[in-house]
Amino acid sequence: MTNFTQFFRSTIGRKLLMGFTGLFLCSFLVVHFAGNLLLFRSDNGVAFNQYAEFMASNPAIRTMEIGLFLGLMVHIALGIRLWLANRRVRPEQYKVNAGSDTSSLASRVSFLSGSILFIFLVIHLRTFFVPSRFSSSEVSMYHLVQDAFASPLYSLFYLVALALLGYHLRHGFQSAFQTFGLRGKRYLPLIEMVGFIFWFLIPLGFAAMPLFFYFGLS
Amino acid sequence: MNLTLEVWRQENSTTPGGFVTYTVRDISPDASFLEMLDVLNDDLVRKGEEPVAFDHDCREGICGSCGIMIDGRAHGPQKGVATCELRMRCFNDGDRIVVEPFRAKPFPVIRDLIVDRTSFDRIIQSGGFVSVKTGGAPDANAIPIAKNAVDEAFDAATCIGCGACVAACKNGSASLFVAAKVSHLALLPQGQAERDTRVVSMVAKMDLEGFGSCSNTYACEAECPKEISVSNIARMNREYLRFNLITQK
Ligand code: HEM
Ligand code: FES
Numbered sequence: 169m170t171n172f173t174q175f176f177r178s179t180i181g182r183k184l185l186m187g188f189t190g191l192f193l194c195s196f197l198v199v200h201f202a203g204n205l206l207l208f209r210s211d212n213g214v215a216f217n218q219y220a221e222f223m224a225s226n227p228a229i230r231t232m233e234i235g236l237f238l239g240l241m242v243h244i245a246l247g248i249r250l251w252l253a254n255r256r257v258r259p260e261q262y263k264v265n266a267g268s269d270t271s272s273l274a275s276r277v278s279f280l281s282g283s284i285l286f287i288f289l290v291i292h293l294r295t296f297f298v299p300s301r302f303s304s305s306e307v308s309m310y311h312l313v314q315d316a317f318a319s320p321l322y323s324l325f326y327l328v329a330l331a332l333l334g335y336h337l338r339h340g341f342q343s344a345f346q347t348f349g350l351r352g353k354r355y356l357p358l359i360e361m362v363g364f365i366f367w368f369l370i371p372l373g374f375a376a377m378p379l380f381f382y383f384g385l386s
Numbered sequence: 387m388n389l390t391l392e393v394w395r396q397e398n399s400t401t402p403g404g405f406v407t408y409t410v411r412d413i414s415p416d417a418s419f420l421e422m423l424d425v426l427n428d429d430l431v432r433k434g435e436e437p438v439a440f441d442h443d444c445r446e447g448i449c450g451s452c453g454i455m456i457d458g459r460a461h462g463p464q465k466g467v468a469t470c471e472l473r474m475r476c477f478n479d480g481d482r483i484v485v486e487p488f489r490a491k492p493f494p495v496i497r498d499l500i501v502d503r504t505s506f507d508r509i510i511q512s513g514g515f516v517s518v519k520t521g522g523a524p525d526a527n528a529i530p531i532a533k534n535a536v537d538e539a540f541d542a543a544t545c546i547g548c549g550a551c552v553a554a555c556k557n558g559s560a561s562l563f564v565a566a567k568v569s570h571l572a573l574l575p576q577g578q579a580e581r582d583t584r585v586v587s588m589v590a591k592m593d594l595e596g597f598g599s600c601s602n603t604y605a606c607e608a609e610c611p612k613e614i615s616v617s618n619i620a621r622m623n624r625e626y627l628r629f630n631l632i633t634q635k
Contacts, residue, residue, distance in 0.1 A: 171630070171634060172630075174590075175630040175631075178589055178590065178593055178626075179559075179589075179592075179593050179598075179599035179600070180589055180599075180622075180623055180626050180627070181630070182599065183599055183600065183601075183623075184623075184627065250599050250601070253598065253599065254556070254557035254558070254559075254598035254599060254601070256491065257490055257491050257492075257557060257558030257559075257596065257597065257598040258489050258490055258491065258556075258558050259491060260489055261489070262455060262458055262486055262489060263392070263405065263458075263484050263486060264455075264457050264458030264484045264486070265458050266457060266458030266459045267458075267605070268459070268554055268604075268605040268608040268609055269465075269608040270604045270605065270607050270608040271603040271604050271605035271608065272603070272604075275601065275602060275603040275604065276556060276603055278601065339602070342602075343601070343602040346602045346616070346619065346620050346623070347600075347602065347623055348623065348624075348627065349620045349621065349622075349623040349624025349625075349626075349627055350620065350624075351617070351620050352617055352620055352621075353617075
């Protein structure tokens with residue numbers, strides 16, 4: 169056991185947890201996206217509201233929700249920890265920071281993109297999650313979505329946040345596999361292909377939702 | 387070539403340093419960066435000033451002693467070379483070049499451009515020994531090793547321990563260095579007996595020395611004079627995880 173705690177205190181152990189929780193959050197994106205596709209049905213929200221009702225009442229889903237929340241907390245806590253520790257390694261900065269050919273901007277700003285994502289998540293949860301779970305009166309989630317995305321500012325905010333999610337995952341997805349030691353010649357094409365789904369297609373699909381409602385296509 | 391240099395000058399590890407501007411004249415484009423600094427120092431000594439201290443030894447890219455941050459790039463703008471191999475023809479006449487020491491807490495400045503990289507030596511020491519049979523020298527081909535394992539082990543073994551990876555990393559991580567050393571032995575039959583303890587001790591030492599964690603920005607790979615691949619970092623992680631999650635009793 170002591171060896172195990174030692175492991176999770178090492179930088180590699182912490183990064184393993186970071187990558188693991190990150191991919192866990194990615195798996196949630198798939199479920200969330202698939203469910204939200206019901207928003208595009210032209211049934212005035214009947215199917216979507218049923219789905220939302222199921223998600224809010226099913227005990228298995230509610231339990232997984234706790235796991236998801238804990239995963240997010242671990243991800244954020246480790247992200248902050250590692251970032252703070254890494255900042256301390258170079259107290260005296262270089263006068264010239266030229267960057268490097270192989271290092272992408274996305275990889276260098278993942279703490280920033282993650283932090284803005286956090287602000288997004290708070291607002292997002294405040295708008296949709298809190299009324300769906302903690303409101304005493306019956307709410308139509310579909311109409312909540314419709315109302316929220318009627319606002320140009322709110323919709324634009326979503327587009328920016330989703331772009332940042334894509335940017336965070338552009339680095340994060342493949343990075344997790346490097347951390348696990350799996351990013352080699354054999355798996356790289358697969359990682360890049362599945363990564364493309366996560367950093368491009370899924371955020372793009374999510375971005376279609378505010379646009380869909382803002383332009384009144386519902 | 388005539389150049390303007392902004393050089394970091396620092397008396398010792400406890401006094402604060404700063405940039406001093408110098409001009410050097412009639413530098414041959416075929417001179418190495420260190421030879422250019424030799425010309426500058428010759429000037430300074432003639433003027434009775436203190437020469438710029440910098441590390442060097444082999445001057446042919448094999449010892450890893452040299453290492454300077456040149457215009458924000460470890461070992462300067464040319465790919466796959468150490469500072470001693472960097473030629474002045476990579477610069478233009480009249481350029482202004484910023485010359486700084488490698489910066490990281492585990493690499494404290496000793497003087498001017500010289501930093502203390504003994505933290506690397508301590509990581510190597512922590513890796514321990516390799517068990518070998520003593521006695522008569524074995525035949526060179528006594529142990530069969532797969533061609534690709536030899537190639538990869540050799541690529542990793544070309545690491546000269548200069549610290550450019552640490553200098554280039556925004557986190558000051560030593561992962562590429564440690565990964566190269568771990569990979570080099572993990573790939574060979576001779577390294578198997580201590581394979582697990584080696585990676586565990588070296589990673590623990592790396593953390594203890596105060597290097598940052600790897601966030602996979604891959605900046606190190608581009609600055610490494612030996613162009614060591616970050617796939618070695620994946621291998622180090624794999625070795626580390628293999629022990630901690632699978633083989634450890
Ligand atoms: C909400 C606040 C978030 C913060 C503060 C945050 C922060 C970070 C940070 C600092 C890293 C480290 C990257 C590095 O090592 O350079 C990271 C990695 C990662 N993040 Fe996030 N993130 C957040 C949300 C998310 C979300 C919502 C997802 C997925 C849906 C996600 C997926 C990932 C993945 C897969 C990695 C890669 C892990 C690795 O490098 O091993 N993150 N995040
Ligand atoms: S002086 Fe030996 S590598 Fe540059």
